[in-house]
Amino acid sequence: MSISDIDLTHLPQHIAIIMDGNGRWAKERGLERMYGHQAGADAVRRIVETTGKLQIPYLTLYAFSTENWNRPRTEVDALMTLLVSAIQNELDNLMQNQVRLNVIGNVDDLPEACQQELIAAIHKTSQNKGLTLTLALSYSGRWEITRMVTQIAQLVENGQLAAKDITPEKIAATLNTFPLPDPDILIRTGGESRISNFLLWQIAYTELFFVDTKWPDFAENDLLKIILQFQNRERRFGKTSEQIKSC
Numbered sequence: 171m172s173i174s175d176i177d178l179t180h181l182p183q184h185i186a187i188i189m190d191g192n193g194r195w196a197k198e199r200g201l202e203r204m205y206g207h208q209a210g211a212d213a214v215r216r217i218v219e220t221t222g223k224l225q226i227p228y229l230t231l232y233a234f235s236t237e238n239w240n241r242p243r244t245e246v247d248a249l250m251t252l253l254v255s256a257i258q259n260e261l262d263n264l265m266q267n268q269v270r271l272n273v274i275g276n277v278d279d280l281p282e283a284c285q286q287e288l289i290a291a292i293h294k295t296s297q298n299k300g301l302t303l304t305l306a307l308s309y310s311g312r313w314e315i316t317r318m319v320t321q322i323a324q325l326v327e328n329g330q331l332a333a334k335d336i337t338p339e340k341i342a343a344t345l346n347t348f349p350l351p352d353p354d355i356l357i358r359t360g361g362e363s364r365i366s367n368f369l370l371w372q373i374a375y376t377e378l379f380f381v382d383t384k385w386p387d388f389a390e391n392d393l394l395k396i397i398l399q400f401q402n403r404e405r406r407f408g409k410t411s412e413q414i415k416s417c
């Protein structure tokens with residue numbers, strides 16, 4: 171498989187990935203889980219490169235969920251340290267490739283050093299014109315929906331919004347992902363077929379792909395195969411196949 175097998179006129183605009191399987195990847199090799207997370211960071215670099223090469227505008231990566239705070243303290247601390255060093259090591263690369271860094275999730279939960287590194291990198295890359303790379307950190311769909319409902323309820327309480335004016339558009343515009351478009355493709359690596367509290371509202375019509383490959387092994391070829399399958403799916407959005415074909 172190569173990029174020439176892909177129809178470049180029919181590319182997804184937004185790919186979201188649940189990067190799962192790092193721990194099992196390490197365990198299979200008789201290594202500590204952290205080695206899997208480190209290898210996972212290398213996989214991120216590869217996939218960011220491929221996505222950029224294809225000129226896909228949005229990539230969103232689930233890096234740490236709200237529920238991941240319940241992991242052993244040593245793993246959480248090591249992941250936060252890895253996050254800081256990955257941002258430091260990749261910043262030049264992001265600048266060269268015109269990548270704009272973005273974050274969703276409860277950033278206030280992150281250790282101070284992570285917050286500072288993230289904010290600085292987001293600021294430094296903010297004028298880049300290529301891929302928007304969104305990291306979901308301390309993120310969960312239910313956290314995001316609760317935050318949205320709280321904000322909307324506050325507007326109603328203050329008399330700034332009438333309950334009858336709450337629309338799907340208003341809800342989408344109040345989510346943490348705004349103004350990103352909804353993902354066209356959601357990939358979960360690592361063999362599980364579940365969403366684990368990722369982008370619950372946004373994936374209403376997303377094409378889902380569950381692959382056995384563990385995240386550290388996920389390579390350009392795996393992404394290209396998924397994009398090719400995506401291009402062969404018919405997205406009907408509730409309509410009939412005939413309606414879709416006629417327009």
Ligand code: IPE
Pocket residue numbers: 189190191192193194195233234235238249360
């Ligand atoms: C995904 O890999 C990375 C994070 C959730 C931070 P896991 O660490 O969940 O790997 P497995 O599922 O245990 O193999």
Ligand code: IPE
Pocket residue numbers: 188189190191232233234235238362364366
């Ligand atoms: C989902 O993976 C979260 C991330 C990839 C960041 P988990 O490994 O936390 O999901 P579960 O616990 O298997 O559902």
Ligand code: MG
Pocket residue numbers: 190191192360
């Ligand atoms: Mg997992």
